[in-house]
Amino acid sequence: MHLLYQIFIDPFVQMGSAPDLLVQTLWEGLVSGVLYALIALGFVLIFKASGVFNFAQGIMVVFAALTLVGLYAHGVPAFIALGLTLGVMFLLAIAIERFMLRPLVNQAEIILFMATFGLTYILIGAGQLIFGGDPKVMISDQLLLPSGAYRINAFGGFVQMQKIDIAAAIMASLMVAALAVFFQKTRIGRALRAVADSHRAALSVGISLEYIWVVVWFASGVVALATGIMWGARSNVSFALEIIALKALPVLILGGFTSIPGAIIGGIIIGVGEKIGEFYWGPLFGSGIEEWFAYVIALVFLLFRPQGLFGERIIERI
Amino acid sequence: MFYREAGQYKTSYRADQALFPIRQDQIGMLLILAVAFIVVPLTQSDFVIDSFLTPILIFSLAAIGLNLLTGYTGLLSLGTGAFMGVGAFGCYKLTTFFPHVNIVVIIICSGFLSAAAGIVFGLPSLRIKGFYLAVATLAAQFFLSWCFIRVPWLYNYNVSASIEVPERLMFGIPITGPTATVTTRYLVVLSIVSVMTLLASNLIRGRIGRTWMAVRDMDIAAELIGIKLYPTKLLAFAVSSFYCGVAGAMLVFLYLGNAESESFNINQSFLVLFMVIIGGLGSLLGSFFGAALIYGLPIVLRMLKEGLGIAVTSATLENINFIILGTLIILFLIAEPNGLARLWQIGKQKLRVWPFPY
Numbered sequence: 247m248h249l250l251y252q253i254f255i256d257p258f259v260q261m262g263s264a265p266d267l268l269v270q271t272l273w274e275g276l277v278s279g280v281l282y283a284l285i286a287l288g289f290v291l292i293f294k295a296s297g298v299f300n301f302a303q304g305i306m307v308v309f310a311a312l313t314l315v316g317l318y319a320h321g322v323p324a325f326i327a328l329g330l331t332l333g334v335m336f337l338l339a340i341a342i343e344r345f346m347l348r349p350l351v352n353q354a355e356i357i358l359f360m361a362t363f364g365l366t367y368i369l370i371g372a373g374q375l376i377f378g379g380d381p382k383v384m385i386s387d388q389l390l391l392p393s394g395a396y397r398i399n400a401f402g403g404f405v406q407m408q409k410i411d412i413a414a415a416i417m418a419s420l421m422v423a424a425l426a427v428f429f430q431k432t433r434i435g436r437a438l439r440a441v442a443d444s445h446r447a448a449l450s451v452g453i454s455l456e457y458i459w460v461v462v463w464f465a466s467g468v469v470a471l472a473t474g475i476m477w478g479a480r481s482n483v484s485f486a487l488e489i490i491a492l493k494a495l496p497v498l499i500l501g502g503f504t505s506i507p508g509a510i511i512g513g514i515i516i517g518v519g520e521k522i523g524e525f526y527w528g529p530l531f532g533s534g535i536e537e538w539f540a541y542v543i544a545l546v547f548l549l550f551r552p553q554g555l556f557g558e559r560i561i562e563r564i
Numbered sequence: 565m566f567y568r569e570a571g572q573y574k575t576s577y578r579a580d581q582a583l584f585p586i587r588q589d590q591i592g593m594l595l596i597l598a599v600a601f602i603v604v605p606l607t608q609s610d611f612v613i614d615s616f617l618t619p620i621l622i623f624s625l626a627a628i629g630l631n632l633l634t635g636y637t638g639l640l641s642l643g644t645g646a647f648m649g650v651g652a653f654g655c656y657k658l659t660t661f662f663p664h665v666n667i668v669v670i671i672i673c674s675g676f677l678s679a680a681a682g683i684v685f686g687l688p689s690l691r692i693k694g695f696y697l698a699v700a701t702l703a704a705q706f707f708l709s710w711c712f713i714r715v716p717w718l719y720n721y722n723v724s725a726s727i728e729v730p731e732r733l734m735f736g737i738p739i740t741g742p743t744a745t746v747t748t749r750y751l752v753v754l755s756i757v758s759v760m761t762l763l764a765s766n767l768i769r770g771r772i773g774r775t776w777m778a779v780r781d782m783d784i785a786a787e788l789i790g791i792k793l794y795p796t797k798l799l800a801f802a803v804s805s806f807y808c809g810v811a812g813a814m815l816v817f818l819y820l821g822n823a824e825s826e827s828f829n830i831n832q833s834f835l836v837l838f839m840v841i842i843g844g845l846g847s848l849l850g851s852f853f854g855a856a857l858i859y860g861l862p863i864v865l866r867m868l869k870e871g872l873g874i875a876v877t878s879a880t881l882e883n884i885n886f887i888i889l890g891t892l893i894i895l896f897l898i899a900e901p902n903g904l905a906r907l908w909q910i911g912k913q914k915l916r917v918w919p920f921p922y
Contacts (some may be wrong), residue, residue: 346894349898354901355694356640357901359695360841360893361894361897361898363837363838363890364891364892364894364897365894367887367890367893368886368887368890368891369890370886370890371883371884371885371886371890372887374879374882374886375880375884375887379883489830492702492830495702496699498699499696499699537706538706538710541699541702541703541706542703542707544700545703548688548692548699
């Protein structure tokens, strides 16, 4: 009885009695949700265009951020380093297309998925070999990112908002808007959607698959760089991010593998759910439930709506 | 010239469906077993046995477990490490409760605990498959790893949050704990792995294995010919986790000697998955090849470095190892998506027609 009270009633009483804490927790959840969403966005881009479930997205985030910080450490000015990093991501996209995707064309999905595991390992090894494995500080001041925090007195207490978090949220929305325009309005965007619908049909109307793949991997490289900068500015640039990137998987399940708005909303649901769960229900189980809470949300969700919130209906009975 | 089946006539279906229908294979298998059981313990040093053979055998068993699920039933799982952990921690608890029961029996029993965990986390497979299922098994991985840290009951409230293997005797000889010799542990591992591999190969040749493969190849067709999908998939999860659990228990009790949650984290799951892919999806032999390659590669690299006297730090070496591993995975998928086992088959076929290929 006491346990039931602790699970079903007590957390809500706490929420009601300290609304400022609730809002603070919600805000933190929202922010980490935005970052999950950014990683998930990279997944969705590649999955839509090439049907590859890119396991390496997390490590691409780390790799992009490391390249940026590493270049700066070698004396390259911040914004030139940013440009060079974009160049590196472009070369990476070309290399991936040429040496991984092209030879593997027409293989089963699972084979392509496994290949991105290989890519993950190569990037981990190369990243550590070139830039070292120790955590690095993101050059957020040099990139003119805001620091410090707003303190809002409200809800019978105060709520603290880091400026960098607000910047991250704005950037994520801008990026989604830009991607939406890119997909809907531009020539390449239309070609991308055509490829997503059917490789063969796209080929037969003269769309070059190789070109499209390079474009889409580069686009997700750009998303990875943006994610890396934002994440690096909040904590450090380190390989620990790779495990955090796995959190993007439940986000994808919630949002659906093929939906960009789904990735954003899924990310926010997971981020908020996880922080609220950790803060209010965590002490019941001993802390650290954040590690698996997102997966359990996704698991429960899967049982009721396997295609996700916005995913295309899978017309397949299993 | 030597390896061909000409003149070996089968006069019954029984003979035709035997495990090794070709006489050369039977002799070869017996030879391998004889070498493994008799020659190796007599001739090889403790170093070779302890750093190569024992762990490779244990990981082969884990790879077989995952192969039964991913290679034969077509269900992708990223929770192997956690199921191995359930076996290890289960074994530790069981031997705490029943210190006088033979440890080999305990190790096998801990497999059943792992199988139960596998069934619970396999339940979503009734509704989802593919990548979605992979994420569901990730839930198992993270939840169970968390349990291994946060539930002190599992490691008997040890301050170090790790499990220390107690000494257990069999026929008066210590086979676990610090006093057991390398050779004894190797022989125990070898016996368990041999018996369980034999069981697995009979399982997949029989009705159960055929239903698994039917589900893998096309689940709707399998359902149409009267295979009940749910029990089949759950059985695959159970058997697979059973194998992984036994492998995990052996890893801790007969090899590592102590373990904590870290030994069963997500990287362990990926490692076993790589063994299965590189070895060959849907091949028992491939599981052994894959385990030997993936586990052996870092050790060989390290020995190469020492042998050649190249001055690289161990961190650099580890990174190079990562790059080589990643490249190997991609190369294998490009060159031979069916893995080492397929190369072996091609080699065997070549040998059959040698020296007159036409």
